[in-house]
Amino acid sequence: MAKLSLLLLLELLIFFTPSLSCPEYQKQALLNFKASLINSTTTTSTEGQRVLLFESWNSSSDCCNWERVNCSSSLGSRTVIALYLNDLVDQLPREHTVLTSNILTPLFHIRSLTHLNVSKNKIQGELPSDGFANLTELISLDLGSNDFFGFIPSQLFQLRYLQYLDMSSNNFHDIPKEIGNMTELRHLQFLDLSKNHLEGMFPQWLAEMEVGFIILSGNKLTGSLPPSLFNSTYLNILSLSQNKFYGQLPSNIGNATYLMSLMLNDNNFSGKIPESISNLRTLTLLDLSKNKFSGNSLPDFSSNIWPQIIDLSSNEFSGEISTNFSILTRVLSLGKNKFSGIMSTNLNNMRQLECLDIHDNKITGEFPDFICQISTLRILNLRNNSFQGSIHDCISNLTSLQILDLSNNRLVGKIPAKFGNFTGMIKTSNESVGDVIGFMTTSFSFQGKINDLILNWKKSTQGLSWKNLNIYSLLDLSMNQLSGEIPTTLDSLKALKTFNVSHNNLYGRIPASLGDLLNLESLDLSHNNLSGSIPQELAKLQQLSILDVSNNKLAGRIPGGSQMDTMNDPNFYANNSGLCGMQIRVPCPEDFSPTKPPKVESKERWFSWEGVGIGYAVSFIITVGILYLAKYFVPAKPPNYHRQRRRRRI
Known part of the structure; x- marks a missing residue:
């Protein structure tokens, strides 16, 4: 069976x-x-x-x-x-x-x-x-x-x-x-038409649908946004960046209560940010950069525990930075606006902040010492403001700092020797902030890209990807009124790629210990009062591609070597008291062939005149001899010559 x-x-x-x-x-x-x-x-x-x-x-x-x-x-x-x-x-x-x-x-x-x-x-x-x-x-x-x-x-x-x-x-x-x-x-539920050549207004039919992910970035869409777009409780992701949208944001934007990512950067939106945006309790990424938003106050994000990235840079916001932000904010970018006044101590509450960027504003007051308490900071960019006073030693508490840009302010005093304690510049972290932030639902996932960091890198403004943050390390103190000598303790910053202290009042010698920064790619010491010679130790920097020591009081030979020989732009060595070397095509004194001592030169001159005298005497004797033989030179006989001879006979 x-x-x-x-x-x-x-x-x-x-x-x-x-x-x-x-x-x-x-x-x-x-x-x-x-x-x-x-x-x-x-x-x-x-x-x-x-x-x-x-x-x-x-x-x-x-x-x-x-x-x-x-x-x-x-x-x-x-x-x-x-x-x-x-x-x-x-x-x-x-x-x-x-x-x-x-x-x-x-x-x-x-x-x-x-x-x-x-x-x-x-x-x-x-x-x-x-x-x-x-x-x-x-x-x-x-x-x-x-x-x-x-x-x-x-x-x-x-x-x-x-x-x-x-x-x-x-x-x-x-x-x-x-x-x-x-x-x-x-x-x-998911519509991605980004990076095409779509034109026209925002589709009204799309605004009235219950679509969770709407991605239309990188097109040529124009007009204002329909208010009905934000009545959807299903909307999770809205990415409209890099278009030509304009006008004010609808006041009911806060009705999209499950919105996690709002990316409207690179458009022509204007007006104030609607207060209702504070109702977006699940908002994780907010990017309104590169628009024309204005107003002297910002919405209060402190009740929202989710935002990780807030980018309001490149707009026309004014007034003091007095708003409250979520304590979980990781990236706060407020650069290139019209903010003024002093920095609010409310920023001290963001104990997970990794990037604080407020460059190109009108912030005044003393260097904010409360920043020293945000120990998670990896990027601090205060460039192009009006900060005064000295740099507090407490900044050395920010051991995770990899990028510190304080350039173009009014800072005075010495460069703190404790800068050598920046662990993030000694050895960069293997962890990256990342250039994307992920969003996931039960059915779909999406990655929102974070704008590049805009920094002065190798004497030009460049965008640096967050994805590769672990390979960047920058210290820029240029365009201030700092004085004193360059600390020798900076030799511990082995991961440093760019070091710029140009346009200050620094004096003394260039520390030979800078030759230990083997990862250094750009070194700008120009427009100071540095003296002495350029240390030969800098020849060890095989990654160095920019060395600017112009407008100082340096003298002596410019170090040579395989890498140093490539940096031969005379402008980078101009206006010093006595530099020489092949890089500027000025020979050093020791490059000339050796000459004889003065005593030997005198003897040589005597022998030359002695030769002239001897030659003259010999020529004279020879001439006389010739004339004698030719009877042109026979002595005349005296008149009583014969009488005298007869007398001698008697």
Whole structure:
């Protein structure tokens, strides 16, 4: 009986095996797609890569077992429901791969698809609208990071089960207006049309839908935002940055009570920030930078325990920074506004603050010593304000500091020797603030990018990515009235990349210990009263690409070496008392060939005149001899010559 049951079970398995495989027409459609992809590569050198990429795709096996293919798990039959065909081009040399939108045609025969991902393939051409109309079961469609152009087909917005639609980083120009009359998209939760060329107003139909993630950044959209957009309790992410939106924000913005990320940067919004924004209790990322917002007060964020990043930089805010912020704020950027007065001690409450950036404002008063209590600070940027007084020694409590920019203020006194205690500049942390912040719901995830840090890096204004914060370390005290000598204790800051103390009143010698900062890339000591020579130890700095010691009182030879020889701009050594070296094409005194002592020179001169005298005497004697022989020089006989001779005879 047991053998009979086993035999019956075996027959049933054999009988049902064909039905557990994917349908033949779906297999053939996928094989046609494979053939089209392979034919799109124009060289034979990548044959091995192409075969390996679709090694499991062959006519003798079940397509449900192929890589990048998922099938339904139904016992009655199995059909293809998901294709993950993203990043195919990255595995082939792009210069030999040209994919057009026609390559998608075979896939439109698989009507059971619920998930289709063909992102990051650089597919060119217009979207085949009729083809997507066949995929009526689609729940998720990812077409991002390709080269599609033209209009977005209205057929896409008729897919009634569609929840996730990503068409970012393409070249689409317009959204069909007739979508406003359609109700099929009632399940849409994620819409990403960023980094295209979309024009026109914010779609009214989109404002009235219950969409959780709306990402339209990097387009050419204009106009004001419809108030109905913020009546949605489902709205979690709204990213409209880098467009041309203008006008004031709707006063009911606080009605979107579950909004986690609001990114409106790089637009032309103006007016005050609505007070109702304080009602967004789940707000984690707020970026309103690079607009024209104004007002002498800011909303009170202290009751919101979620905000991690608040960026209000590059606007027209004025008055004192007197608002309260969440105690959990990690990044607070208020730079490039018109804030004035003294800094509020309320900032002291933010005990998790990692970045405080208030550069380019009109803040006055003494250097704020309460900052010394925010021990988590890694970035402190007070550049271009009017801070006075000396730098307190307590700043050495900020051991995590990696970037300290106090340039262009009115600070006086000495550079604290305790700067050498900045652990963050001795060895940078492996932890990064990160240039993105993640948001996740039960169905979707999103990463919001944080604006780059804007700093004076290597004598130019540059944006530095937060992602690589662990490799940055900067100390900029330039454009102040600091005096005294450069502390030798700074030699402990081994991770320092940029050190700038230019345009101060520093004096004394350049510490030879700066040669121990082996990671230093830029050293600016210009416009001070430094004297002595440039230490030979600086030749050890193999990463150094900028050395500016101009406008000091330095003398002597500029150190040479493989790296020092490359820094040969004479302007970086100008206006000193006596520098020399190959970098400025001025020879040093010791470079001349050695000369003989004065005594030897006198003797040489005597021998030369002695030779003249001897030559003259010899010439005279020879001349006389010649004349004598020629009888031109015979002595005349006296008149009584003969008489005298006769007398001698007598």
